[in-house]
Every structure is written in C-alpha cells, then in structure tokens.
Amino acid sequence: MQEASTLNYDIVFRVLTFLITILTWFVVYNGATHLATRNESKELLGDLHNELKDKLDEAVEHWIKIIKSNGEDKIERSLFLQHSLIHISHLRHIKELFTIYNLSPMGDKDIDELKRLLTESPDKDIRADATALSAFYNEKISQLSRKSYTLIKNSKESYNLRFKPNNISIHEQLKLGFKYVLMALTLVLVLTI
Amino acid sequence: MSKCTLNVSDFTKDAFNRFIEDGDGSGEGFRIEILSPALKSYDTVTVNLDGIHDEYGSSFLVEAFANLIRKSGFSYDELKQKLELKSENLRWSKEIWRYIDEAKKDSAGSLLRR
Numbered sequence: 400m401q402e403a404s405t406l407n408y409d410i411v412f413r414v415l416t417f418l419i420t421i422l423t424w425f426v427v428y429n430g431a432t433h434l435a436t437r438n439e440s441k442e443l444l445g446d447l448h449n450e451l452k453d454k455l456d457e458a459v460e461h462w463i464k465i466i467k468s469n470g471e472d473k474i475e476r477s478l479f480l481q482h483s484l485i486h487i488s489h490l491r492h493i494k495e496l497f498t499i500y501n502l503s504p505m506g507d508k509d510i511d512e513l514k515r516l517l518t519e520s521p522d523k524d525i526r527a528d529a530t531a532l533s534a535f536y537n538e539k540i541s542q543l544s545r546k547s548y549t550l551i552k553n554s555k556e557s558y559n560l561r562f563k564p565n566n567i568s569i570h571e572q573l574k575l576g577f578k579y580v581l582m583a584l585t586l587v588l589v590l591t592i
Numbered sequence: 593m594s595k596c597t598l599n600v601s602d603f604t605k606d607a608f609n610r611f612i613e614d615g616d617g618s619g620e621g622f623r624i625e626i627l628s629p630a631l632k633s634y635d636t637v638t639v640n641l642d643g644i645h646d647e648y649g650s651s652f653l654v655e656a657f658a659n660l661i662r663k664s665g666f667s668y669d670e671l672k673q674k675l676e677l678k679s680e681n682l683r684w685s686k687e688i689w690r691y692i693d694e695a696k697k698d699s700a701g702s703l704l705r706r
Contacts, residue, residue, distance in 0.1 A: 477615050480608040484646040507683065518649035520610040 411591055419583075437562045440500040444558050447493050447504065448551050454486050455547045458517060462536040469529050476520070483517035502561050504554030509546075516543045596634045597678075598626055601643030608649030619655030627656060628664045631674055641679035641688075648684060650691075658691035661699055668696040 461479045465472065490510050497504055516539055525531045567575070600607060603626055604617025611620045630637045641648070657675075660666040671692060677685040 473614060477609060480649050480651075481606060481646075484608055484649060488646045511683075511687065514647065515650045518608060518651060519654070520614070520649075520651040523611065 408591065415587060415590070433562075436500055440497070440502055440558065440562070443493065443496055443500070444504065444554055447490075447554060450486070450490065450493070451547045451551055454483070454517070455543055458483075458543055459540050462540055466533045466536050469532065480518055480520075483514075487514045487517070500561070502557055504557045505550050509550055512546060513543075513550075516546060593636065594634045595636045595638070596630055597638045597640060598630055599640045599643060601640075605643070605645050607644050607652045610649075610651035610655045619649075619652035619657075620659075622652075622656045623659060623664060628660065628666075631660070631666060631670075635674065636676060637674055638676040638678055641677060641681070641684045648687070650687075653684075653688050654691050657688045658695035661692065661695040668692065668699075 458479075461475070465476065487510060490505075490513065491507075494503075494505055494507075494510065519539075521532060521535045525535050600622065603622050606617055607619070607622075609615045609618035612618050612624075627637070627639070660671060661668060677688055679685055
C-alpha cells in the first residue's frame with residue numbers, strides 16, 4: 400500500500416517536472432522571440448525614420464536651390480527625380496518588410512502621396528513665373544515636412560501599439576512573479592494531496 | 593477593330609521627366625510622339641507599363657496620360673473606350689486612372705467656367 404503511494408508521488412512529481420520544464424521552455428522561447436522581433440522591428444523603424452528625414456533634408460535643399468536659380472539646373476532636377484524614385488522603391492520594400500513583424504507604419508497611399516510630392520514638377524506656366532515657382536516649391540516643402548513627420552509619428556505609435564512599452568518597475572515585476580510562483584506551488588500542493 | 597500595343601520601356605526606361613525640354617524620355621514626348629497618334633489611328637491601344645527602372649514619376653504620368661484630356665483634346669469617355677493599361681504592378685494603372693479622373697474633373701470645371 401505504502402509502495403503504491405510512493406509510486407503515485409513519484410509519477411506526479413515526474414509529470415509536474417515535465418510540465419514545468421515545458422512551461423519554462425515555452426515562456427523563455429516566447430520571451431526571446433518577442434525581444435528579438437521587437438529589436439529587429441525597432442531597427443527597421445530607425446531605418447525608415449532616417450530614410451524619411453534624409454530625403455526631406457535633401458528635398459528641401461534641392462528645392463531651395465531651384466527657387467534661387469529660378470528653375471534652371473536641369474541636370475540636377477533630373478538626378479533628384481531619379482533618386483527620389485529609387486527612394487520610393489526602397490520605402491515600398493521597407494513597408495513589405497514591416498508586414499513580417501505584423502506592423503503597418505505606413506500604407507500604399509502614404510507612399511503614393513510622398514511620391515507625388517517628390518516627383519511632381521511644375522507646369523510651364525508656373526516655371527515661367529518666378530513668384531509662382533517659388534510658391535509652388537514652398538508649398539511642396541511644407542507639405543513634405545508635414546507628411547514626413549506625420550509618418551514618423553504614426554510609425555512610432557504603430558510600434559508602441561504592437562510592442563507595448565514596459566512601464567512596470569522591477570519591484571512590481573518581482574511581486575508579480577512571486578504571486579505566480581505562489582499560485583504554482585499551491586496548485587502542486589493541491590494536486591499532491 | 594484595329595489594335596496596337598505600346599511598350600513604355602521602348603520609349604524610355606527612366607520615366608520621370610515631364611516636358612521634352614526636361615530631358616530624354618519625357619511624359620510630354622511620349623504623349624505627343626507615341627500615345628496620341630496611336631489613339632488617333634487605332635480603336636484600342638494597349639500600353640504595357642512594365643520594363644522601366646524603379647517607378648514612374650508622377651509628372652511623367654500626368655503629362656503622358658492625364659494631359660491627353662487637358663492638352664491633346666481627347667475626352668474621358670474616349671480614353672475609357674480606347675486605352676488599356678497593362679502591368680504586373682496594378683498600382684501603376686490605378687495611379688494613371690486617378691490622374692485621368694482628376695483631369696476629367698478639371699475639364700468639367702473649365703466647361704462650367706466658360
């Protein structure tokens with residue numbers, strides 16, 4: 400009789416050890432995956448922000464130069480357009496990469512809007528009038544700045560929604576951990592009894 | 593019913609310039625030299641958009657397609673009937689039709705202003 404009881408305890412102990420091992424592995428694996436995903440997407444988010452900021456700076460510099468030269472410098476304008484289209488292709492690629500991490504910091508519409516701002520040249524009437532040309536590019540500068548910073552803000556928000564910032568202090572976390580351990584121990588005791 | 597197919601990539605691989613004076617392969621050049629004559633001569637014109645580098649510049653698309661209404665005298669209904677856009681990238685044809693729709697609204701506005 401006593402032997403059977405010892406055997407029962409032994410089986411319960413083995414099963415519990417196995418379950419705790421599986422649970423621990425699951426928690427550790429999930430935690431590690433979450434942290435890795437969080438870091439990788441943060442890095443990608445940084446790339447996106449740099450890309451947007453650099454392009455904004457480049458565009459502002461280029462358009463101010465155009466205003467000053469009164470629309471001349473055809474070669475530089477062509478180079479800027481070409482470079483902007485490569486930039487847009489790159490943004491589309493970054494957007495696709497974000498889907499791997501279940502993040503959508505920007506939509507196709509946002510990229511289309513950026514493309515239009517970057518690659519829309521003025522009409523002949525506007526080119527012929529220095530004041531209209533200056534107004535055209537001034538408007539573009541303000542629209543692109545607004546759009547770029549809205550995208551940066553939205554992407555940060557989207558990231559924070561997906562990966563909620565950890566605001567719990569270490570003290571609180573220990574308390575929470577202790578609670579779980581206590582619950583697990585109670586469960587083990589109940590099961591063994 | 594006569595048909596013809598045009599490849600933008602035969603005209604230019606870098607589709608971003610707006611006017612002929614801006615450089616080679618402009619939207620204006622494509623409209624005046626290629627697309628507009630084809631639309632006048634054939635019942636259906638299919639434009640194959642694939643094969644260019646990167647993306648289309650907005651101004652190229654506006655000048656080549658939307659300005660068929662504003663500057664080349666085609667009507668919206670005529671374009672709907674005759675113009676077919678072909679591409680693996682659906683975004684491009686959507687973008688072109690969006691610009692054509694805008695041009696239609698502009699021309700309706702200018703008719704009202706008369």
